[in-house]
Amino acid sequence: MNIEEVYKDLISFLSSEYVKKVENRQPYIVIEVPSTKYLSLLFSIAKKYNLNIGVKKAFLHANDVLKPHGELLVDLRQLNRIVNIDKENLTVTVESGVKFGTLSNVLNSNGLQLGIEPIFSEDVEMGEFILQNGVGHGSLVNGSILNLIRDLEILFPDGSLIHTGFEDASYYATGYNLTNLFVGSEGSLGIITKATLDVFVKPEKTNTIVFSSSDVETIFDIVKEVSKKASTVFSAFVIDKAFIESIRTRIPEIHNEEFLGIVRLHGMKEIVEQEADSMKTLGNTIPQVGEKLWDLRFLSILKETLGEIVLYEYLVPTNKCCEVYYALKNFSSKCKVKPSLYILQIDLKTNLVVFAFRVEDLNKIDHSSLQKDIASLGGTLYSGNLLATTNKRLFSKLKKMFDPSNLLGPKAEDGM
Amino acid sequence: MDNDNNVYPLDLIIKTLGKENVSFNEMDLICYMQDLAPLPETIISIFSTKVPSMIVRPKNADQISAVLEYANKERVPVTPRGGGCSGMGGCLPIDGGIVLDMTSLNSIISIDEDDRTITTQVGVTFQKLLEKAYKKNLKIGTYPTSAPSATVGGYISNGGHAGIGSPKYGSIGSQIQQLEVVLPTGEKEVIKSPYSDIFVGAEGTLGIVTEVVLRAYQIPEAFSVLSYGFDNIATAFKGLEKMLRSGVRPNSLTFMDRSFLEIESKLGLNVPQVEIAFIITLEGKKQLVAEEEAKLNHVFSGGKSLDPSFALEEWDRRYKSELFIKRSGPTMILVEVSIPIVKLGESVAYLKNLSKKLDLNITFYGIMGEKGSMLTLPLILTDERLEENFFGVLMKALKMMGVVINMGGKIYTAGLYGSPFLKRIHGEKKLELMKNLKKEFDPNGIMNPGKLIESRISWLATILMTEG
Numbered sequence: 001m002n003i004e005e006v007y008k009d010l011i012s013f014l015s016s017e018y019v020k021k022v023e024n025r026q027p028y029i030v031i032e033v034p035s036t037k038y039l040s041l042l043f044s045i046a047k048k049y050n051l052n053i054g055v056k057k058a059f060l061h062a063n064d065v066l067k068p069h070g071e072l073l074v075d076l077r078q079l080n081r082i083v084n085i086d087k088e089n090l091t092v093t094v095e096s097g098v099k100f101g102t103l104s105n106v107l108n109s110n111g112l113q114l115g116i117e118p119i120f121s122e123d124v125e126m127g128e129f130i131l132q133n134g135v136g137h138g139s140l141v142n143g144s145i146l147n148l149i150r151d152l153e154i155l156f157p158d159g160s161l162i163h164t165g166f167e168d169a170s171y172y173a174t175g176y177n178l179t180n181l182f183v184g185s186e187g188s189l190g191i192i193t194k195a196t197l198d199v200f201v202k203p204e205k206t207n208t209i210v211f212s213s214s215d216v217e218t219i220f221d222i223v224k225e226v227s228k229k230a231s232t233v234f235s236a237f238v239i240d241k242a243f244i245e246s247i248r249t250r251i252p253e254i255h256n257e258e259f260l261g262i263v264r265l266h267g268m269k270e271i272v273e274q275e276a277d278s279m280k281t282l283g284n285t286i287p288q289v290g291e292k293l294w295d296l297r298f299l300s301i302l303k304e305t306l307g308e309i310v311l312y313e314y315l316v317p318t319n320k321c322c323e324v325y326y327a328l329k330n331f332s333s334k335c336k337v338k339p340s341l342y343i344l345q346i347d348l349k350t351n352l353v354v355f356a357f358r359v360e361d362l363n364k365i366d367h368s369s370l371q372k373d374i375a376s377l378g379g380t381l382y383s384g385n386l387l388a389t390t391n392k393r394l395f396s397k398l399k400k401m402f403d404p405s406n407l408l409g410p411k412a413e414d415g416m
Numbered sequence: 417m418d419n420d421n422n423v424y425p426l427d428l429i430i431k432t433l434g435k436e437n438v439s440f441n442e443m444d445l446i447c448y449m450q451d452l453a454p455l456p457e458t459i460i461s462i463f464s465t466k467v468p469s470m471i472v473r474p475k476n477a478d479q480i481s482a483v484l485e486y487a488n489k490e491r492v493p494v495t496p497r498g499g500g501c502s503g504m505g506g507c508l509p510i511d512g513g514i515v516l517d518m519t520s521l522n523s524i525i526s527i528d529e530d531d532r533t534i535t536t537q538v539g540v541t542f543q544k545l546l547e548k549a550y551k552k553n554l555k556i557g558t559y560p561t562s563a564p565s566a567t568v569g570g571y572i573s574n575g576g577h578a579g580i581g582s583p584k585y586g587s588i589g590s591q592i593q594q595l596e597v598v599l600p601t602g603e604k605e606v607i608k609s610p611y612s613d614i615f616v617g618a619e620g621t622l623g624i625v626t627e628v629v630l631r632a633y634q635i636p637e638a639f640s641v642l643s644y645g646f647d648n649i650a651t652a653f654k655g656l657e658k659m660l661r662s663g664v665r666p667n668s669l670t671f672m673d674r675s676f677l678e679i680e681s682k683l684g685l686n687v688p689q690v691e692i693a694f695i696i697t698l699e700g701k702k703q704l705v706a707e708e709e710a711k712l713n714h715v716f717s718g719g720k721s722l723d724p725s726f727a728l729e730e731w732d733r734r735y736k737s738e739l740f741i742k743r744s745g746p747t748m749i750l751v752e753v754s755i756p757i758v759k760l761g762e763s764v765a766y767l768k769n770l771s772k773k774l775d776l777n778i779t780f781y782g783i784m785g786e787k788g789s790m791l792t793l794p795l796i797l798t799d800e801r802l803e804e805n806f807f808g809v810l811m812k813a814l815k816m817m818g819v820v821i822n823m824g825g826k827i828y829t830a831g832l833y834g835s836p837f838l839k840r841i842h843g844e845k846k847l848e849l850m851k852n853l854k855k856e857f858d859p860n861g862i863m864n865p866g867k868l869i870e871s872r873i874s875w876l877a878t879i880l881m882t883e884g
Contacts, residue, residue, distance in 0.1 A: 088758055089788060090660065133610060146610050147590050150787070162845055166826075171787040172577045172754055173826030173841050174834060175869065176622075176850045177589070180613035198787060201661055231701045268663075268707045349531065391607045393599075394614075397856045 003028050006072075009045050014038060027054060027073035034078045036193050040159040046072055046407045047157070054409040055131060055187040058099075058123035070409035076127050079193060085110055091150055093196040096127030101298070112199045115142040119237075119344060119354065120311075122300040127192045132382070133184035137235035137264065137297065139346040140227060145197075146183045153194035154182055157407045165196070181398060188409060189402040203266035206234075207276045208290030211261040211283045216325050219259040220343075222283045224318060227345050230275045232267035235344070237297070240325075242340035246305040247296045253289045260286075262293055299356060302340055308359040312370065313382035316353045318345070320377045324353055327373045337361045352382060425486070429472070432482045437473040437520065444471050448515045453503035453749050458807035463832075463872060466512030468495070473520040476537075477596055477604050477626040480516065484624070484862075485602030487514055493865050494600075496620035498570025499541065501562040503750040505832030506574065506619050510872075511865045518569050521626060527552045533593065534630045538569025543735070554632040557585030561670075561783060564735050569625050574829045575617035577754070578785030580668040580734065584699070585633065586786045589616040596627035600858040614853075619831065620864045622857040636699035639667075640709060643727035645690030646719035649673070652692045653761040658715045660757060660788050664708045667697040669784035670730075670737075673764075676779040676795075679744050685729070688722050695730045741779060745797040747806075749813045752828040753820040757788045763823050767794055767816055774812045791828055792820075818877065835871035 003021065007029060010019045018032040033039050046053050054070025056077075079095035082103060086092070087110065094103060101122035104114055116138040118124040124134075130152070134145045142148060151165030164178040165171070182189055209226075213219040216238075223236045238261050248254055263279065265272045302309055316324050321343060332339055339355040346352050357365065371381075399406070430438050439445070445467050459465070469492075474480045487494045493513030500507055509515050521539035528534075529552050536545060542556065542563035549555055558581035560566045571579070572595075576588030585591065595612040597605050600623060607615070615625050646652035652671070659666075671694050672680075677687040687693075696712065698705045713721065733740060742748040755763050764780060771778040771794065781793045796813050800806045810833070817827060817837060826841055827834040839847050850869045854861075866872050 088657075089756065143590070147586060160845065162849060164846075168756075168824055170754070170756055170824065170826050171789055172575065172587070172785065172828075174575060174617060174619075174828060174830040175838060175842055175846075176618055176853055177613045177616060178846070178849065180589075180610040183610050201663055203663065231704055268704070271701070271703050271707060274703065391605050391611065393603065393605060394607055394611055401852055401856050 006045065006049050006051065009048070010042075013041050026071060028071050030056060030073045030075055032075040032078055036079065036155060036161070039074065039155050039191055039193070042072070042074060043157045043159060043407060047405055051407075052409045053407055055128060055191065057128045058120065058125060074191070076125060076191075076193075079127075080125075082106055083194065085112070085199075087112070090199050090201070091196050092199050093151075093194060094126050095194050096192050097125050100124055100126065100129065107199055108202065111202055113202050114138065115148045115198060115200055116145055119297070119342060119352070120299040122298050126195055130183055130192055130195060131185060131187050135346045135352055135382075136344070137237075139344075140233055140235060143347070146180060148198045149179055149183060149195060150198065151194075151196040152179055152182055152192050154190040155193050156190045157403050157405060161193070167196075185398075186409075189398055190408070203234075203268075203272075205269040205272040206264065206266045207272050208294040209263045209265070209276055209279050210286045210290050210293055211263070212257040212259065212286055213261070213283065214258045216259055216322050218283065219261040220318075220321050223261045223263065223345060225282060226263050226279055228348060230263075230265065230279065232265040232272050232275050233263060234266040235262075235264040235297075237262055237342065237344040239343075240341040242338060243302065243342060246302050246340070247293070250296060251289050251292050253286060254293075257286075260293070262290075262297070264294055299342060299354065302356050306340065306356065306358045309356045310359050310362055312339075312355040312357070314353045314374050314379035315346075315382050316351050316374070316377065316379040318349055318351055320379070321351050321353065323377050324374060324379060327377060328355055331370055331373060335361075335364045335366060337364050353379065429482055429486055433472055433474060433479050437475070437479075439471040439473075440469070442467075445469075445515075448497065448517070449508060451500045451502055451505060451507055453505070453747070453810075459505075459810070463510045463866065465508070465510045468509040468512050468515045471515045471517055473517045475520050477598055480521075480598045480624050480626055481602040481604055483514060483516065484598055484600055487862050488600050488602060488860055491860055491862060494862050495864050496569075496573070496624055498539065498567035498573070499562065499565040501560070501566045501570065502574060502752075502829055502831060503748070504752065504829045504834055506829060506864070506867055508832055510832065513862075516624065518567060518624075521569075522567075524548050525627070527554060527632070529554060532632045532634070534632045535627065536568060536630070537627055538572065538625050539567050542566055542568060542571065549632055550635065553635050555635055556581070556630065557591045557633055558582045558588050561734055561737065568628060568630075572616055572625055572628065573618060573620050577617075578783045578789070578791035578828065580697075580783075582786045583669060583784045584665045584667045587616075588630075589613050590786075591631040592616065592628055593631060594629040595625050597623045597625050599623045600860065600863050619829070619868045621854060621868050621870070622863065624863075636701075636705075638702040638705040639697065639699045640705050641724075641727045641731045642696045642698070642709065642712060643722040643724075643730065644694045644696070644712075644716045644719045645688045645722045646692050646694075646716075647690060648718075649692050649764060650761045651718040652694065652716075653757065653764070655716045655718055656694075656757050656760065656790075659712065662711050662715050664698075664711050664715070666708075666784070667699045668734075669694060669696045670734075671695075671780075671782040671790075672730075672737075673780040676741065676781055679741050679779060683740065683743065686726065688726060690719075690722075693722060693726075693730075694719075695727055697731065737781065741781070741795055741797070745799060747798045747800040749796040749798065749810060751794045751796065751813050751816050751820075752834075753792050753794075753817060753825045754785060754789050754828045755792050755820065755823075755825040757784075757790050759824055760790055760792070763820060763825055764792065766823065767819065770816060770819060771796075774815065776809070776812055776816075792825075814876070830868045832867055835866070835868055836874045836877035838869055838871065839874060840877055 056075040076097040079097040083093040118136040493511040495509040497507040518539040525535040542559040
C-alpha cells in the first residue's frame with residue numbers, strides 16, 4: 001500500500017486539515033469527516049486501495065494496542081449536532097460525534113438526564129459508546145446502552161443509509177430487530193451516524209454517599225451490600241489512592257484515604273433520604289463531599305495528573321474484584337508503573353474494572369501477562385472484545401451481508 | 417444420520433423423534449390449520465392453502481436439527497407453532513409441509529437463585545414457568561396475558577414487547593441473556609445478547625429458538641392493584657401521558673373501554689359505569705409502592721379511584737379477559753396495534769368512529785408496553801357460523817390496521833394477515849435489507865413461508881390503506 005497515494009486521493013476531496021498521516025504505525029491515516037457525505041467518499045477510496053476502516057475512539061483502549069483495526073481511522077467528532085430533544089416522548093436524537101458530557105449538560109438544562117453515562121463522559125462520543133454496547137453510571141438501573149436505543153442511522157459501505165428503527169416516536173414494530181445488530185458490532189457492519197435514545201426526567205432527589213476505608217475488601221463489601229439492598233442506587237463505584245490524588249486539591253475534606261466507595265442515589269425524595277440514612281451505618285462515611293465527588297466522577301480528570309492515558313477495562317465477577325486488585329498491584333510493582341484504579345458496579349454480578357496507565361508507560365507493560373492474570377480470575381476485556389464472544393457463524397453471515405468487501409474493521413476474520 | 421448424503425431421510429426422522437411424536441393423522445393435520453382466529457374459506461383459496469403433510473413434536477434441539485436438515489435438503493416448508501395464541505395467522509402452515517409443534521420442548525432446565533437466571537426449553541408455558549420460579553422466590557420480568565397457554569418461544573418469536581411487567585422490566589428481548597437456536601440448515605448455535613435479538617420477533621422465519629437463558633427478578637416486597645375510571649377517554653389518556661413523565665413505572669397497566677365493561681356486565685360481573693377504566697399494578701419496596709400510588713392519584717385526578725374489589729377481580733381475570741369477551745362473539749378477531757401513548761387519544765377516537773362506519777361490533781382493550789407504547793387491541797366480535805361474509809369482516813379488521821399505520825401506529829405481530837403492511841411500516845430499503853437477511857439465514861426459504869416480511873398479498877395493503 002502506498003500511503004502517499006491514498007493521502008493524495010483523500011485530500012483531493014477533503015481539506016488537508018481533516019486528513020492526518022500517522023508515522024509508521026497503524027492506523028496510517030486519520031480522517032476527520034465534516035459530514036456524512038464524506039464518509040461515502042471515504043468508502044470508495046478504501047475500496048479502491050483495499051483498505052480497512054476503523055472508527056476512532058476518545059481513549060486508547062487496551063485492545064486497540066493489542067490488536068489495532070483499520071489502516072484508515074475515521075474521526076466522527078465533527079458530526080456533533082444534537083438534532084432534537086423530544087420532551088413529549090422523552091427521547092433525544094444526536095449525531096454520532098456528540099460527546100456525552102456536552103449532551104448531559106444540555107439535557108440537564110432541559111430538566112432531563114441520560115440513563116447511562118460513560119465513566120469518561122466528557123470525552124467519549126455517542127457512536128463509539130454504542131459500538132461497544134457501553135455500560136457506565138446508571139447501568140445498575142438501566143443495563144447497557146442497548147436498552148436505551150430507539151433508532152440508529154447507519155451508513156453502509158455501499159453508501160446506502162438506513163434507519164434501523166423509526167424516526168417518529170414509535171419504538172417497536174413487527175420485523176427483524178436490526179438495531180441490536182449494530183450495537184456492539186464495534187463498527188464492523190456499518191458506521192453509526194445518528195442515534196435516538198431514551199432520556200429521563202431528572203429525579204426528585206439525589207444524594208451521594210462517600211465511604212472510606214484503608215482496605216479494599218471492606219470497601220467492596222460496603223458497595224456490594226448497598227447495591228443489593230437499596231432500591232434507589234443509580235451508581236456505585238470504588239476509586240483508589242491514585243485517583244483520589246488527582247481530585248484531592250479540589251476536595252480538601254479528603255485526606256489520605258486509601259479507597260473511597262461512592263454511591264449515588266436518585267429517586268423519590270423520602271425514599272432517597274431514608275435509604276441514605278440507613279446506609280450511613282454500613283461504614284465510615286465522609287460527610288459533605290458527595291456532590292463535589294460526583295461532579296468529578298469521570299476518568300478524564302486523570303489526564304490532569306497523568307497526562308494522556310491508556311485504559312485497560314475488564315468485566316470482572318463481583319466476587320473476584322479484590323483478587324483482581326491484588327493481581328494488578330503485583331503487576332504494577334513488577335512493571336514499575338503506577339496505574340489508577342476505578343471499579344464500577346454494573347449489575348449485581350459484574351463490575352467494570354478500569355486500570356488507567358500513562359501512555360508513556362505503555363512500553364513497560366507486559367500486555368499478555370496482564371491479560372493472562374485477569375483472565376485467570378474470570379475477567380474479560382470490555383472494549384474491542386465483543387466480537388470475540390459473538391457466535392462466529394452468525395457474525396460471518398452478517399459481515400457478508402452488510403460489508404461484503406470487508407472494508408470495515410474489525411475484519412470478518414478478526415471477529416472469529 | 418444417513419452416511420451417504422449426511423441428511424436424515426423421513427423414516428429416520430420418525431425413528432429419531434419416536435412414532436408417537438410424528439403424526440400424519442388427517443384430523444390432527446386439519447386442527448393445526450387454525451390459531452386463535454378461524455381461517456376463512458376465502459383465505460384458504462387466496463393462498464391456495466395446503467393441508468400440512470405431518471405434525472412433529474420434538475423434545476429437544478437435536479431432534480429439531482434432524483427435522484430441519486431433512487426439510488432443508490428436501491425443500492419442505494416448516495411452520496413452527498407454540499401455544500397458537502395469536503390471531504394473526506403466524507403459525508398457519510399455508511404451504512403445507514411440516515408443522516413443528518414446540519409444546520413438547522417443555523423442560524425447565526435450571527432456576528438459579530444466586531445468579532437470578534432461568535434456563536428453559538421454549539415450549540414451556542409462562543404459567544408453568546412462573547409457578548416454578550415463585551417457588552424459588554423469583555419472578556419473570558415480562559410475560560403475556562395469555563400465560564396459561566402461551567409458550568416462552570411463541571412470545572419471544574412474536575417480539576414480547578407488551579405484557580405484564582413490560583412497562584417496568586422492558587421487553588422479553590431485554591431479559592434474554594442467551595438463546596440456543598437451530599438454523600434452517602440444522603446447525604445448532606448458541607447466541608448471546610445483543611445478537612440473539614435478531615431471533616426475537618422473527619416469527620420463526622430465521623430459525624427455531626429452542627432454549628433460552630432469561631434474567632429473573634426477586635419477588636417484590638410489596639405489590640398493589642389499583643383502578644381508575646374516567647367519563648372522558650381523552651382525559652384518561654392525557655393522564656397516561658402525565659404518568660410517563662412522573663417517573664412512575666407500573667408493573668402493568670391495562671385499559672378497557674365502556675363496551676368491554678358492558679360485555680363483562682352482561683356476563684354477570686360487577687363493573688363500574690365509566691367510559692374507560694385502567695387497571696394498574698405496582699411492585700417494589702413498600703415505600704416505593706406507597707409513593708407511586710400517591711403520585712398516580714395525583715396524575716389521574718381527572719378520574720376517580722374505582723372500587724378496590726373491581727381492580728382485584730380484573731387482576732385475577734388477567735389471563736382470561738380477552739377470552740372472556742370472546743364468549744359473546746363467539747368469534748373474535750384481534751387487531752393488535754402498538755400506538756405511542758401520546759397518540760393514543762386521537763387514534764382510539766378515530767378507530768371508534770371508523771368501526772361505526774364499518775358496522776363492526778367492536779370493543780377496546782389495551783396493554784401497556786415498554787417505552788411509552790400501548791398495545792391496543794380493538795377486539796372485533798362476530799360469529800363465523802352466521803356471518804355471511806366473514807371474509808369481509810376480516811378485511812374490515814385489516815382496514816383498521818391500515819388506518820392505525822397511517823396515523824403513526826405499528827403492527828405488533830405480522831404473521832400472515834399483517835404481512836402486507838411491512839413495506840409501509842419499514843420502507844422499501846429496510847424491508848429489502850430484512851429480505852436479504854432472511855435469504856442469508858434461510859436460502860431455501862423453508863422457514864415459516866409467507867409470513868412477516870414475505871407477504872403473498874402485498875397488493876392488499878394499497879387497498880386497505882386508502883381512505884374511505
